[in-house]
Amino acid sequence: MGLSCGIIGLPNSGKSTIFNALTGLSVPAHPYPFCTIEPNLGIVQVPDERLSKLASIVKPEKVTPTTIEFFDVAGLIKDAHKGEGLGNRFLSYIRGVDAIAHVVRCFKREDVTHVYGSIDPLRDIEIVETELAISDLEVVEDRIKKLERTSKTHGEKFRKELDLLLEVKTLLGSGRFIEIGLLKEEQKSILKSFSLLTSKPFFYIANVDEESLEKIPFPQVEEYARKRKTAVVYICGKLEEELLRFSKDERRAYMEMYGLKDLAVEKIVKTAYQLLGLITFYTIVGKEVRAWTVKKGTKCVEAAGKIHSDMEAGFIKAEVISYEDFIKAGSEKDAREKGFVHVEGRDYEVKDGDILHIKFNI
Ligand SMILES: Nc1nc2c(ncn2[C@@H]2O[C@H](COP(=O)(O)OP(=O)(O)OP(=O)(O)O)[C@@H](O)[C@H]2O)c(=O)[nH]1
Numbered sequence: 432m433g434l435s436c437g438i439i440g441l442p443n444s445g446k447s448t449i450f451n452a453l454t455g456l457s458v459p460a461h462p463y464p465f466c467t468i469e470p471n472l473g474i475v476q477v478p479d480e481r482l483s484k485l486a487s488i489v490k491p492e493k494v495t496p497t498t499i500e501f502f503d504v505a506g507l508i509k510d511a512h513k514g515e516g517l518g519n520r521f522l523s524y525i526r527g528v529d530a531i532a533h534v535v536r537c538f539k540r541e542d543v544t545h546v547y548g549s550i551d552p553l554r555d556i557e558i559v560e561t562e563l564a565i566s567d568l569e570v571v572e573d574r575i576k577k578l579e580r581t582s583k584t585h586g587e588k589f590r591k592e593l594d595l596l597l598e599v600k601t602l603l604g605s606g607r608f609i610e611i612g613l614l615k616e617e618q619k620s621i622l623k624s625f626s627l628l629t630s631k632p633f634f635y636i637a638n639v640d641e642e643s644l645e646k647i648p649f650p651q652v653e654e655y656a657r658k659r660k661t662a663v664v665y666i667c668g669k670l671e672e673e674l675l676r677f678s679k680d681e682r683r684a685y686m687e688m689y690g691l692k693d694l695a696v697e698k699i700v701k702t703a704y705q706l707l708g709l710i711t712f713y714t715i716v717g718k719e720v721r722a723w724t725v726k727k728g729t730k731c732v733e734a735a736g737k738i739h740s741d742m743e744a745g746f747i748k749a750e751v752i753s754y755e756d757f758i759k760a761g762s763e764k765d766a767r768e769k770g771f772v773h774v775e776g777r778d779y780e781v782k783d784g785d786i787l788h789i790k791f792n793i
């Protein structure tokens with residue numbers, strides 16, 4: 432399974448509309464708050480031009496892209512932790528995701544009520560992020576209580592965990608966030624098991640009006656995102672949902688009309704991959720051309736393990752062709768004749784676009 436991404440935000444911010452635009456599904460997205468109650472799950476094939484190009488050369492029977500899972504959950508409001516709206520229990524559905532897309536309402540539309548009566552993206556962001564932090568605080572405080580009961584008898588390991596959680600508690604309690612990048616490896620691995628929402632990679636989706644697509648309607652969101660070291664993706668959910676209903680050609684024509692280079696799914700995949708430091712490698716085996724997603728820095732033997740555990744256990748070597756060389760050569764055979772294949776060992780760091788042929792012993 433590839434990447435998973437949770438979509439959160441205030442009610443009526445356009446989460447389900449964007450979910451539909453990303454997945455091609457048709458979950459209810461109506462102009463009243465708390466339209467979504469139970470979470471929606473959709474799996475999308477990651478659009479990949481390089482995979483299509485490889486497939487057009489190799490002409491395999493099967494082309495397998497990587498996938499990304501989206502979760503659309505209910506809207507969060509102020510004091511959700513005290514049970515307001517639908518409460519905050521549904522957040523447990525997104526504790527398991529790899530990244531969070533926070534939808535921020537920037538579109539005006541009078542007939543879609545805003546739970547706080549006005550369009551104010553920074554206020555909305557703060558409300559949602561405060562609820563995430565409080566939800567994390569609940570998790571952390573629970574664990575602290577347990578540890579305080581047992582740490583005296585369990586020694587060093589528990590002490591370290593307790594100290595870290597007390598730090599996190601102070602941080603979240605004072606309205607600040609954990610910066611994972613600043614933590615030691617040991618601390619990262621302690622925190623991992625709690626799946627804290629505020630420690631996940633995240634980005635904002637500014638859900639804007641059609642007319643605002645070409646300019647930045649709320650520069651303060653951009654500024655705030657910079658401070659939080661993340662990105663803003665500009666999408667008009669409504670337009671994107673409609674685009675999916677058109678044929679490919681009509682869609683391109685409309686996209687040009689609105690000055691859109693990429694579809695929402697392409698923008699989001701690009702942003703999430705960058706944020707998580709992900710790369711794609713390819714395999715051409717028998718009748719299948721397939722894309723795989725791994726973290727930048729992944730060793731060849733680990734990449735082999737992603738394909739099959741036997742390949743990792745019995746790894747001998749990998750024959751590697753870069754995507755560019757493959758295209759330049761025009762076929763695998765020509766790539767081999769031109770000397771574009773390099774043989775690499777288990778510690779070779781896989782590069783984005785590499786085409787791997789793993790040799791292994793069973
Ligand atoms: N004009 C305009 N309307 C939008 C846009 N995105 C969503 N809407 C409308 O806003 C309303 C609410 O959208 P939803 O997608 O249901 O919002 P939600 O965030 O899922 O709301 P809850 O499930 O209640 O939390 C719908 O009527 C949408 O058609 C947009 O980009 N532009």
Ligand SMILES: [Mg+2]
Pocket residue numbers: 446447448459460466467503504505
């Ligand atoms: Mg919804």
